Structures are given as C-alpha cells and as structure tokens.
Amino acid sequence: MHATSTVHPVDTAAGTPSKPAPDRRSFARAFADLRTGFRQRELWSHLGWQDIKQRYRRSVLGPLWITISMGITALGLGLLYSQLFDSEISTYLPYITVGFIVWHFLLGNLTEGTDTFIANEGLIKHLPAPLSVYVLRTVWRQSIMFVHNLIIYFVVLAIFWNGITEPGYTITDNGVPQPGLGWSAFLAIPGFALIAINAGWVVLLFGIASTRFRDIPQVVSSLINLMFFMTPIVWSTDILRDRFGESVGWRDLVAELNPLYHFIQIVRAPLIGNEQSWHHWVIVAGFAVVGWGLALLVMRNYRSRVSYWV
Template sequence: MNQPRQTPDLARITARAEGETPESRSSTISAAWDDLKRGFEQRELWLVLGWQDIKQRYRRSTLGPLWITIATGVMATALGLLYSLLFQQSLSEFLPHVALGLIIWGFIAGCIKEGSEVFIANEGLIKQLPSPLSVHVYRLVWKQFLFLLHNLVIWLALLAIFRPALGWNVLLIVPAMALILVNGVWVSMLFGIIATRFRDVAPLLDSLVQLAFYMTPIVWTTKTLHAQGGQVAQRARLAEINPLYHYLEIVRAPMIGEDVAAYHWWIVLGFTALGLLLALLAMRQWRFRVSYWV
C-alpha cells in the first residue's frame, strides 16, 4: 500500500515534533553522526532508563545485581581451580586471569547478544518516544557497564588476597575501558539495525558468541601454549587472529600487573574506527526504517 505523500511543510512540522531537523533526517554520514551526538546529549534519559532496567530485573530481590557478581565469582573460582591444575599453573596468576576474562567477556557478550535485540525490545519506546535511535543503544551499553562495575568487586577481592604487583600501567585501565564502551556502542547499533531487519541474525550471533568464548583466551592462556613449543606454539598464534583477544588484553593485562604490547592497542583502535564507520553507514542507510521493522 502506498504511503501518504508528505508536503515539505508537513515533513518539517513532523521533524520538529520529533526533535529533529530536516538536515538530521537526511541520508548522510553527518546526519548519522548527529544522531549519535543528540542521543548522547540526552544522557539524563538513558542513564535513568538503564538504571531502571537493573532495578526492574532484580525487583523484590534482596541482593539485587550482586547475584551476577556471586555467579561470576563462583564460576571464576571453579574454572580457575580446575584449569590451573590441568595446565599446572600457579593459582595466584591463573585465577585473576580467568576472573577478569569472565568479567570483561560478560560486557562484550552482553553488548553483542542484547545489542542484536535492542530495538526489538524497545519497540514501544521507539514508536512513542521522540528521541534519537542511539538513545536505546546508550541505555543498553550503560546497563552492561553497570554490571561490569558490580563484577569488579571480584577483582578487588583478588587484589586483597593475592596482592599482585601493580605498576603505573594500571592507569591504562581508563583508556581501555573507554575504548570498550565505544565499541559497545557501535556493536549494539550495527547488529541492532541488521538483526531488526533480519530476525535470524540474533540467534546466529548467540551461537557465534558461545563459540567465540572457547576460542578466546579466557579459561586458557597463550603463554601456556607457547611454553609447550613445536606445533602447539605455532597454532597458538591463531589466537592473534581473534580480535576479541586484543580487546581482552588491553583491559585485563594492566589489571593483573602485566605489560600490554603496543600492537594490541593498534589492533583495537583499527577495529574501533572500522566498526564506527560500518555503524554510521548502517545508520545513514536504514535508521529511519527501524521504527517500521520493529
């Protein structure tokens, strides 16, 4: 069925009612970037909505979000004890590696899996709330970041128990976290738009994330494989192909007192720039169709 044609004046009035200008509705990269900017400026909205998501999820629960921390801590302890025996590694070194890997992975996996359904889950708000599309993405990333902050209690407990030698490179956590957040935004935006149009993408991403967990050095280390030498050490280099390994490394290494090689940063920066470009291209082409697809 043909859509009713809007006159220029009517289109302008509709755009103003939605808090947008005709320029911001154009199919250009600058208009897509403007959506991200205007969405960030409405941070009072998505900060409150993200916090409400957590409160609603754990309504009538005594411990609330700490249940996630407890579950992550128990899993990290179990996997750390088991694999430290299998790989014959020191528990004081291996347990923090596993625990921080699970914490950071929780944020990455949450942005990918929930990001693929971010617009579908917010169908009502998208159709009724006059706000940029990026508001819903910021809301999701903020919620996942709050979960990550809750789980960092485990890291503080490990610091108190094992007392690793942390140097000035621990300050690298700040830019590393910033990069992780930026990547969470473009991942949620890109996969959210694609999965809203093609509904088979979300379950496919769920399976791929589960597969990527075992291919990423979370419950194993590249050092162990390199130490065995021979073909095992050569195959260990395949881990370098996995971009998620580099994301984990720039955050985890400073938190356990290890140095971060510069190439990890360059790879993450490269993927960040590429991902932002892909997200902007997707927004330029399809962001105004999301409300019809949900």
C-alpha cells in the same frame, strides 16, 4: 534562440515555489542523531538504571546477584583450569577472573545489542527519541554491571596480592615472566573506554541489522560457546608456547586473529601486571575506526526504517 529557464515546482495554494523534500539518507542526520542522543544522557542513564532494578525486583540481594554469580563462576573455572594446566592458583585465578569480567561486558553488548531496538519497540514507536538513546542505554547498563563485577577483582587482588605484584611471576609454568602489578594498572581505564567506544558501534550496527534480519540474534547466540573457548580467557597463550616451543606457527594465529583476545588484553594485562603490547591497542583502535564507519553508513541508509522493521 530562446534562453532556457529553470522551472521550480509551485505550491498552487500559496502561489510560491515549494521546497524540495529533505533527503532522509544523509550523514548529517546520522551525526545529528548521535549528538542529540548524547545530550539526552538523563534519559538513557535513567533507563539503564531502571533495567537493572527491574531485573532484580523483589530480590533480597538485588544487583549483588550479578557479582555473586560471576564470582562463583570465576572461582570454579580458576580452580579447575589451574589444576589442568599445572599452574599456581595465586596467579592463574586473577588471570581468569579479570578475563571473565571483561568477557562478560563484551558478551553482554554483543548479545543484548542485537536485541536493542527490538526490545524497545514500544518506545521507538511512541517516544520521539534518537536511536542512539537506545544504544547508549545498552552500553551504559553493561558498564554498570562491569563496575559491579570489579568487586570480585578487588577481592581476588587482596587475597593474591603477593602473587601478582612480584616481578617476574608467570601465569603458567615455563611461561613468559611478567613485570608485576604497578602504576601501569591505571591504563585499564583508557582501555575500558576504548572497549566501550567499540561497544557503541557493535550495538548500533548489530541492532539495526537484527531488526531487518531476525536470524542474527540466533546466529550470535549459537556462536557464543565457540567464541568463549577460542578466546584466551580460561587458557593462556603461554600454554601454546610451552607445548610447541617459541615457533608456535599457525597455532599462534588462534589468538592473534581473534579480535576478542585484543579487546580483553588491553584491560586484563594492566589489571594483573602482565606485559603490555602496543599492537593490542592499535588493533582495538582500528576496529573502533572501521566499526564506527560501517555503523554510520548503515545508520545513514536505514535509520528511518528501524521504526517500521521492529
């Protein structure tokens, strides 16, 4: 009985066994892409700055147009909806302003995230950089715009300081009394960091999917208006309780089942002195864990195909 032996492929030119081809689909390669991308922060941070400069090239006010347009929109919506819901402008305008600023950050990462790799087709095919560089470029650009838009918040805060710092104030008549603005406002910093972490997987996942299925950006764009009006940005959950009582029932699910509501609240609540609930943080953290798991799985399987799909 003869013993079996393992046969290795032989390189006839060198006369030695050849190494097996590396597996392109591995989590090790996906994590290596993320690590290398973070290390190249000078590249993606420079590209992010250049995107904003290029957008407002030859403009007199430059990036200030971001703040001006945001301020006009927040002011118009605040004046309108405070009258529609019979609310004090001193408390309702800050509520809408901060909600709109956070919404703009979420929306920017979602809509521009679907176009991240498609818009960078030339760089992907000619620049040997990790895919995560383009993800970080998008998130960094949106973060700069978010900080820019915070100028509006500080202006509104200075004007309506007495309204939102008074303990027991309400967003709407007969609404839930709020504790008022205090040192808890600094919780908005880790809140924004958690949102930015989620923005990373959103851009990565939707960006890769959009290179394969070009209908995704159009689907997202068509749902934007519905998402805006279904999210408590220009309206408050207090309005539901005021109209239907404490037992809101299924109507309360309109907000609670909307993930964007929780994303907005972990930043808006501390910035305007609202009562903060731990379940918003748990839900957003849960989305970060599940979302990055899906994004890494997609990156493991399809990272090498992006350059062919764009």
